[in-house]
Structures are given as structure tokens and as C-alpha cells.
Amino acid sequence: MAEVLVYVDHVDGAVRKPTLELLTLARRLGEPVAVALGNGAADTAATLAEHGAVKVLTHDASEYADYLVVPKVDALQAAHEAVSPAAVLVPSSAEGKEIAARLALRIGAGIITDAVDLEAGDEGPVATQSVFAASFTTKSRVIKGTPVITVKPNSAAVEAAPAAGAVEALAVTFSDKATGTKVTARTPRESTGRPELTEAAIVVSGGRGVNGAENFAIIEALADQLGAAVGASRAAVDAGWYPHTNQVGQTGKSVSPQLYIANGISGAIQHRAGMQTSKTIVAVNKDAEAPIFELVDYGVVGDLFDVVPQLTEEIKTRKG
Amino acid sequence: MSLRIVVTVKYVPDATGDRHFADDLTVDRDDVDGLLSELDEYAVEQALQIADEADDAEVTVLTVGPEDAKDALRKALSMGADKAIHVEDDDLHGTDAIGTSLVLAKAIEKAGFDLVVSGMASTDGTMGVVPALVAERLGVPQVTLLSEVSVEDGTVKGRRDGDAASEQLEAQLPALVSVTDQSGEARYPSFKGIMAAKKKPVESWDLSDLDIEAEEVGLDGAFTKVETADARPARTAGTIVKDEGEGGKQLAEFLAGQKFI
Ligand SMILES: Cc1cc2nc3c(=O)[nH]c(=O)nc-3n(C[C@H](O)[C@H](O)[C@H](O)COP(=O)(O)OP(=O)(O)OC[C@H]3O[C@@H](n4cnc5c(N)ncnc54)[C@H](O)[C@@H]3O)c2cc1C
Ligand SMILES: Nc1ncnc2c1ncn2[C@@H]1O[C@H](COP(=O)(O)O)[C@@H](O)[C@H]1O
Numbered sequence: 179m180a181e182v183l184v185y186v187d188h189v190d191g192a193v194r195k196p197t198l199e200l201l202t203l204a205r206r207l208g209e210p211v212a213v214a215l216g217n218g219a220a221d222t223a224a225t226l227a228e229h230g231a232v233k234v235l236t237h238d239a240s241e242y243a244d245y246l247v248v249p250k251v252d253a254l255q256a257a258h259e260a261v262s263p264a265a266v267l268v269p270s271s272a273e274g275k276e277i278a279a280r281l282a283l284r285i286g287a288g289i290i291t292d293a294v295d296l297e298a299g300d301e302g303p304v305a306t307q308s309v310f311a312a313s314f315t316t317k318s319r320v321i322k323g324t325p326v327i328t329v330k331p332n333s334a335a336v337e338a339a340p341a342a343g344a345v346e347a348l349a350v351t352f353s354d355k356a357t358g359t360k361v362t363a364r365t366p367r368e369s370t371g372r373p374e375l376t377e378a379a380i381v382v383s384g385g386r387g388v389n390g391a392e393n394f395a396i397i398e399a400l401a402d403q404l405g406a407a408v409g410a411s412r413a414a415v416d417a418g419w420y421p422h423t424n425q426v427g428q429t430g431k432s433v434s435p436q437l438y439i440a441n442g443i444s445g446a447i448q449h450r451a452g453m454q455t456s457k458t459i460v461a462v463n464k465d466a467e468a469p470i471f472e473l474v475d476y477g478v479v480g481d482l483f484d485v486v487p488q489l490t491e492e493i494k495t496r497k498g
Numbered sequence: 499m500s501l502r503i504v505v506t507v508k509y510v511p512d513a514t515g516d517r518h519f520a521d522d523l524t525v526d527r528d529d530v531d532g533l534l535s536e537l538d539e540y541a542v543e544q545a546l547q548i549a550d551e552a553d554d555a556e557v558t559v560l561t562v563g564p565e566d567a568k569d570a571l572r573k574a575l576s577m578g579a580d581k582a583i584h585v586e587d588d589d590l591h592g593t594d595a596i597g598t599s600l601v602l603a604k605a606i607e608k609a610g611f612d613l614v615v616s617g618m619a620s621t622d623g624t625m626g627v628v629p630a631l632v633a634e635r636l637g638v639p640q641v642t643l644l645s646e647v648s649v650e651d652g653t654v655k656g657r658r659d660g661d662a663a664s665e666q667l668e669a670q671l672p673a674l675v676s677v678t679d680q681s682g683e684a685r686y687p688s689f690k691g692i693m694a695a696k697k698k699p700v701e702s703w704d705l706s707d708l709d710i711e712a713e714e715v716g717l718d719g720a721f722t723k724v725e726t727a728d729a730r731p732a733r734t735a736g737t738i739v740k741d742e743g744e745g746g747k748q749l750a751e752f753l754a755g756q757k758f759i
Contacts, residue, residue: 189662246639246640246665247630247640247642272626272643272660272661273660275626275630276627276630276640276642278627279595279625279627279631279634280631280634282721283596283631283634283635288594288596288720288721289596289721289722290722291625291626292625304725308730309624310517310518312730313517313729313730314518314519314727314728314729315728315730316523316726317724317726318723318724319722319723319725320721320722321720321721321723322721323721355637355639358638358670359639359640359641359668359673360668360669361665361666361667362655362666362667363665363666364664364666365664366662366663367661367662367663380758404758404759422645422680423661428513428624429537429678429679437753447513448513454730459733460749460752460753466738466740471738472733473733473736474733474736474738475736475737476738476739476749477736477737477738478739478740478741478745478748479739479745480740480741481741484741484745484746485741485745485746485749486746488744488745488746488747489747491746492746493753496750496754496759497759
């Protein structure tokens with residue numbers, strides 16, 4: 179059976195959820211061979227094996243942390259040469275897309291980004307994408323070279339599928355371009371203890387209607403009752419009420435949770451672009467004409483300062 | 499020595515308009531109003547600021563696109579760029595990201611550059627890969643997705659706010675940077691700027707000027723193929739209630755019914 183390369187996104191050996199989703203999709207196309215790079219690379223093997231990786235190619239070098247993108251491209255290219263896979267799958271993070279694009283160019287292949295589904299087709303993998311702020315759904319194929327496809331978080335279920343997961347050292351020779359962009363300092367993000375925005379099953383967002391940084395406590399309280407991640411509109415981020423890393427939309431994160439709750443958000447096209455594929459959408463907005471109501475499964479026309487705390491209390495009561 | 503900055507800007511269909519596909523499944527650029535991609539305004543802004551800081555600098559804006567794409571160049575010129583290059587050729591219709599990066603890289607090389615400044619993503623394709631591809635082709639460092647950027651003594655520095663960490667990056671010129679919408683509000687063209695832009699040079703190049711064969715670009719040269727494009731079915735109208743004191747509880751009831759609580 180053909181092998182499919184899966185690029186592993188991990189933090190010091192802890193595999194992030196989107197990579198496990200990729201393994202589910204990869205198994206539809208062939209036998210997943212994972213590529214894990216950098217500090218803790220070998221520690222990823224057990225988890226990857228549980229989810230279907232037949233092999234885990236690992237390599238650690240200081241270059242992965244010290245220089246931007248290119249060392250990882252060099253390594254993925256080495257893995258491509260070693261394996262001759264039927265496809266290369268990469269998580270659709272900002273960095274993932276850059277790595278995938280440069281790899282595609284080097285191996286003379288086409289690239290598809292931000293797939294939300296993948297199926298095996300007669301002529302290679304068929305990728306589903308959601309475009310123009312999710313107003314269209316397209317199906318596309320790479321027609322030259324090994325298909326390189328980046329896949330968005332929450333595009334498939336994580337499935338247990340035990341496989342060998344044999345660890346093999348990947349031989350990597352860095353190109354002379356590998357050290358072009360130096361990372362001179364790195365400040366890790368502080369953990370909030372809440373789920374990762376792009377990975378969360380539920381996202382509770384606040385917009386301009388929240389009217390102040392301190393009021394985001396109301397949004398956070400609801401999120402915590404639901405075990406949700408917190409999102410924000412650009413208006414709330416630009417006002418300095420919430421960090422940009424939590425922005426949902428075209429220039430923020432694109433999310434596709436089971437449930438999205440928009441509070442005090444009007445639903446501008448650029449915001450929709452990042453949340454329209456959510457399975458269930460709920461909004462609280464005091465303006466009955468707000469465009470967000472066109473998207474909702476359930477909407478409450480009302481003041482979020484009344485509705486949201488009442489909702490939070492009610493959930494607390496119901497949970498007992 | 500003068501600092502030569504090339505800014506890549508894309509002319510895109512207006513996101514607030516009714517964007518759709520043409521019969522050949524390329525983005526329909528005829529029936530929708532176009533404009534300079536808002537995310538590329540940030541690139542023009544940062545290029546102008548870097549040029550202001552330098553002793554001597556020249557900012558060239560470059561676009562690959564149809565006739566109307568000149569509008570995007572005019573806007574960038576009226577913001578303060580010095581000159582413009584428009585790559586236009588009928589054979590470019592349907593070019594994908596790999597092909598676009600080829601055309602941009604050849605044009606940037608022909609123009610001559612020390613620094614390329616791109617936007618974080620185009621507002622139509624939203625792939626966010628063209629800058630990385632152009633850097634790969636040019637063989638220069640990619641210093642991308644910066645929310646802060648500066649150039650001093652032949653070194654470009656910037657801050658990249660990633661998912662897991664915020665990173666300080668550094669590279670030697672020549673280099674390519676891309677900037678995000680967090681890099682600073684883009685200026686509005688002044689009346690003087692708009693008048694001055696009318697007199698600024700706009701060069702037009704076609705594929706032969708760049709030694710690119712027609713087969714390398716366009717639908718024929720594409721590495722990917724869109725097989726189907728369907729309008730997303732309208733969401734079935736949801737339930738909307740007016741809060742009359744019980745809105746939160748009603749919402750909780752809905753969520754419980756959906757098994758979220
Ligand atoms: C290139 C570009 C990229 C962009 N990228 C993004 C992006 O990634 N993400 C994003 O979100 N936006 C983005 N935007 C901005 C977008 O166009 C909107 O300006 C933004 O989404 C508006 O945020 P908002 O809905 O919070 O604010 P508003 O549009 O001001 O809406 C606030 C809403 O809150 C309601 N409200 C007020 N008070 C209350 C209350 N007490 N109770 C209940 N409801 C209340 C109001 O009725 C209103 O509907 C982008 C714009 C551009 C040009
Ligand atoms: N046709 C084009 N002409 C000029 N610049 C472009 C073009 N396409 C993409 N770019 C540049 O590449 C960036 C990212 O585009 P994309 O990868 O298409 O999302 C844009 O912000 C532009 O700076």
C-alpha cells in the first residue's frame with residue numbers, strides 16, 4: 179500500500195490534536211508515515227503509533243528552533259525522497275502552510291491549502307475546501323507531482339488505530355539557505371488553561387458589544403462552564419480588550435467547532451470567514467438586524483450583560 | 499546606496515461584494531468590483547515607513563493581474579510609492595500560487611531589489627503561501643508574518659506572533675518580509691498623493707519580458723485543478739427569540755437539547 183507522509187506538529191514531544199486528525203485522513207489514502215522534528219521528536223512515537231502511524235521518522239537539531247521554516251522544509255524534503263509517498267499532509271497552521279508550499283515548489287508538485295476534508299479518488303486525493311468566507315465549497319486535486327495538502331484543524335475525528343509506529347532516524351543535510359532567518363528570541367505564549375482556540379469543540383466569542391477588557395470576564399465565565407475556548411472579534415482585539423491570538427476571522431484564527439457562541443458580534447464578512455463552518459452557531463446580540471442572525475441555529479435578541487450571566491448560571495444549576 | 503524595495507500587491511474582488519466562480523472555475527474577476535487587497539495596504543504602509551527611515555530608498559509596487567489591477571497600483575502610488583510595475587498577459591488567466599510566485603520572482607529580479615514586502619495573505623485566495631514561495635524562488639531569507647518590522651544597516655528585524663510563541667527574527671538583506679494587519683494602520687492617500695500618483699511611472703510587462711513560457715502559467719500550467727465549486731447551501735433559518743427576562747434560560751434549554759450541556 180502507498181505511504182502517506184504526515185508532518186507532525188508537536189510541542190516538545192506532545193503531539194497536537196490536528197496531527198492526530200491528519201492521521202485519520204492519511205489512513206484513507208494509504209499507510210501513514212509520520213515526520214517529527216526538533217526537541218522531543220522521538221517522544222511523539224507512542225501517540226502517533228496509537229493513531230495509525232506505521233513509521234515515525236525523527237530528527238532533532240538545534241536548527242529547527244534557531245531558524246525559521248527552511249530547516250523543516252529541508253527535513254521534509256529528505257523524508258519525501260526517502261519514502262516517495264503518495265501524498266504529503268501538513269497541518270494548516272501559518273507555519274505549516276509555509277513549509278508545505280516550499281516543499282511543493284522543490285519537489286515540483288502542486289499544493290492545496292486549508293482542506294476541510296480529504297477522500298481517495300481515482301486520480302489521487304480529492305480535497306474539499308471552503309472558500310470566499312465559506313460561501314462556496316470546492317473540490318480540488320493536485321494534478322502534478324506528489325500532492326501536498328494542508329488540512330485545517332477539526333476536519334476529521336481523532337481515531338484510535340494501533341500500528342507499529344517504528345521509530346527511524348531521518349538523515350537530514352541542511353541546505354545553505356537553512357540558516358537565513360535567525361530566531362533571536364522566543365517568548366512562549368502563557369497558557370490560559372483553556373482549550374486551544376482552533377482545536378476546541380466549543381468556542382465562546384465576544385465582540386465590540388462586550389464593551390471593555392474587564393467585561394470579558396463574563397465571556398470567560400461562560401466559556402469555563404462549557405469547557406470552551408474564548409474568541410474575540412477584531413473590533414474587540416483592536417480595542418485592546420483581548421489578545422490578538424484569540425481573534426477569530428480572516429486575519430485571525432479560523433475555527434470550526436461543534437458550537438460557536440457569538441456575543442456582541444455583528445457578523446461582518448471577515449468575521450464569518452473564520453467561523454461560518456462551525457456546526458452549530460448561536461448568537462446573542464441586542465440588534466435584531468445584526469447579520470450574525472442570518473447564520474444562527476439559535477439567536478437571542480437581547481443585552482449580553484443580561485443573557486450571558488443568566489445562561490452561565492443556568493448551566494451551573496443544570497450541571498448541579 | 500539606495501534601498502530598493504519592491505512591494506507585491508494583489509488586486510482582488512471586493513469581499514463585501516458577491517464573489518463567485520466563472521464557468522472555468524477560476525475566480526470571477528469580471529462581474530465584481532475589485533480593489534487593492536486590504537491586507538496589502540499594510541505591506542505598502544510598512545514599505546513606506548522603512549523607506550522613510552532609510553537615507554535613500556525607492557519603493558516599487560508590483561502586481562500580477564488583469565487590466566483593472568492598475569487600480570490597485572494607483573492606490574499604492576497615491577499612498578506614496580514611487581513607481582509601479584504591472585505584469586499583464588492573457589496567458590496568465592487561471593494561474594495558481596506556484597505560477598504566481600514564478601511570475602512575481604522573475605519580475606522582482608528584473609526590477610532589482612534589496613527588500614521585498616508582501617501582505618500576509620490575499621483576501622480572495624487567502625492561501626498565505628505566495629511570500630514563502632517567492633522567497634524560495636529568489637533564494638533569499640523569508641521573514642514572514644511580522645507584526646513589527648524594521649531595517650537597519652542591511653539587517654531586517656521583526657516580530658512574528660505565532661501560535662505557540664512570539665519570536666524575534668533577524669536576517670540579512672536581500673530578504674523578503676510579509677506583514678500582518680497588526681503591523682500598523684495603513685495611511686489614507688492624501689489629495690496631494692492622489693494628484694502626484696497620476697504622474698508616477700507605471701511599467702507594463704508581459705510574459706515574454708520575463709522569459710516565461712505560456713505553458714508555465716495560466717490554467718495550462720496549473721499544478722492544481724478545481725473540479726467542482728458549489729454555493730454553500732443557505733443555513734436553514736434558526737430560531738430567534740427576544741429576551742424578555744428568560745433569554746439566557748431559553749438558550750440553556752436549546753443547548754441542553756443539542757447535548758452541549
Ligand atoms: C482586511 C480585513 C480583515 C479583517 N479581519 C477580521 C477578522 O479576522 N476578524 C474579525 O472579527 N473582523 C475582521 N475584520 C473586521 C470586520 O470587518 C468587522 O469590523 C469586525 O468583525 C466587527 O467586530 P464586531 O462584530 O465585534 O463589532 P461591530 O460590528 O461594531 O458589532 C458589535 C455588535 O455588538 C452588538 N452589541 C452592542 N452592545 C451589545 C450588548 N450590550 N448586548 C448584545 N449585543 C450588543 C451590536 O448590536 C453589534 O451588532 C477585518 C476587516 C478587514 C477590512
Ligand atoms: N497576483 C499577485 N500580484 C502581486 N502580489 C501577489 C499576487 N498574489 C499574491 N501576492 C502577494 O502574496 C501575498 C499572499 O498571497 P496569497 O498567498 O495568495 O494569500 C499577498 O498579500 C501579496 O503580497
